Amino acid sequence: MNDVVMCPKCSNKLRRGYIFSSRRICWSQSADSIFFDYGSEELIGDSFLKVRKIPALRCEECNIVIFEHK
Numbered sequence: 170m171n172d173v174v175m176c177p178k179c180s181n182k183l184r185r186g187y188i189f190s191s192r193r194i195c196w197s198q199s200a201d202s203i204f205f206d207y208g209s210e211e212l213i214g215d216s217f218l219k220v221r222k223i224p225a226l227r228c229e230e231c232n233i234v235i236f237e238h239k
């Protein structure tokens with residue numbers, strides 16, 4: 170992720186930074202609220218002692234954050 174990346178919405182240059190969470194981040198195609206997230210597709214796992222930071226790109230105009238997960 171070394172090239173300049175443009176925002177998909179406004180085409181401004183995205184700012185580089187890091188996104189992090191002390192909890193896992195999951196993905197769902199359904200907007201329904203859930204009580205338990207077990208079995209969800211996990212993009213970023215739980216972190217214990219150290220919080221892992223994931224390189225991300227952000228547009229402050231559109232409030233969009235793009236990050237690459239493994």
Ligand SMILES: [Zn+2]
Pocket residue numbers: 176177178179180181228229230231232233
């Ligand atoms: Zn934008």
